[in-house]
Amino acid sequence: MHESPPSDSTGRSSRFFADDDVFNQRHPHPRAAPDSAQLVTGLLALGRVEVRTGEASPxxxxxxxxxxxxxxxxxxxxxxxxxxxxxxxxxxxxxxxxxxxxxxxxxxxxxxxxxxxxxxxxxxxxxxxxxxxxxxxxxxxxxxxxxQATGSGLSRLAGLITRADWKAGHIDHALSFGTPDNNGQYVFPAVTSDGKGQGRWREGQFIWLDRAYDIDADTSLTPYERVIAKALQEYGAFDVKNSEQFTFVSEYGSKPPGTKEDYASLEHVKFAKYLRVGTIAPTS
Structure with missing residues (x-):
């Protein structure tokens, strides 16, 4: 049996790491990258955006x-x-x-x-x-x-979606993702990088969905897409590794409700219009 942390007494999904860890904090004022639009275009050009729950998941x-x-x-x-x-x-x-x-x-x-x-x-x-x-x-x-478990030096649990998250119906932490366009530089919270190319991305970079996106009013979203979209709007996600595609990761076998495949599409989320790229500063 593959176990994940249980929900707490309030019904909120458990999350890994200390409460003040960067993955457990909202970041209301990220610094947008001057080339944010170009970064988003390149990221989405990799193909459909997915949540992986099968053999690519821990x-x-x-x-x-x-x-x-x-x-x-x-x-x-x-x-x-x-x-x-x-x-x-x-x-x-x-x-x-x-x-x-x-x-x-x-x-x-x-x-x-x-x-x-x-x-x-x-x-x-x-x-x-x-x-x-x-x-x-x-x-x-x-x-x-x-x-080292990721190119960024961050834990494999950082940004992982768990069974408890799906059961709770919301995610109370940041997510993680990868891109094949990482160069050899990195920014907080990454502490190193395994990127070797001349791409635009630095490991540790932050993405989020703009607050202008009315997720509740978007009737095209499936329930699990809405869960992911709200997490990206409230907590965002960090680039933690090299990856062939732009995907988010759920622990092995923890499929989003209503899905059967190992790769659940996020095709209805308005990434092209509302996704932003930037960095966050470490707290003192």
Missing amino acids: VVYRATPSTPTYAVTPRKHLGPWGANPFEGVGFPWDASWKAPPERQWTVVITPDGRSLECWRAQVRDGKPSCEWGAVSHTRGSSVSAKG
């Missing part, structure tokens, strides 16, 4: 104090990618859990709130291993404490 497990733990050393990239992020960390793995398809992330949340983020998990003789990964803290910052 599998999220939640360990208990009784879950067996193992010593894990990355199978690859240990030299070029730095020190082993799992050194000294007991990696929980339950025998009932399944490793996901090969090109996918597995996230295990420990009882003390750490997020162990494993690229290409494998299980042999009941013991897990990872090709690479990172350790973050779900009660602290969205920036990974050790290792």
